[in-house]
Amino acid sequence: MSRDLLKKIVKILDDKKAEDIEVIEIKELTIISDYFVLASGTSTTHIKALTDELEERLSAEGIRPRQIEGRATGWILLDYQNIVVHIFLPDAREYYNLSRLWNDAARIAPEELLSHIS
16 A cells, blocks of 8 residues: 555656656655655745645545645655655755765666556
């Protein structure tokens, strides 16, 4: 289930023109979640649109986030239990630098996930 949901999330973000999508596999390092998905938007409007699209398309399949944080900030977090999605403005992403914090974690190329979607 996690891997299928991961593919859907990456596809939705890619379809909506998210920038610099990064998938970090953290399940071997923490119990917080299995994956982090990081993506950037070009503006506040864009990150809100990415969030709305993700929430709407997954909700249509009965998949709802456990929690959403930061709607009024440059960093929106959607918690889908095994997958936590972080949508940033570029400045916020650079400042918090989650990629560096989880440097020891495995990475999954978004292209690999997108190539397996039918």
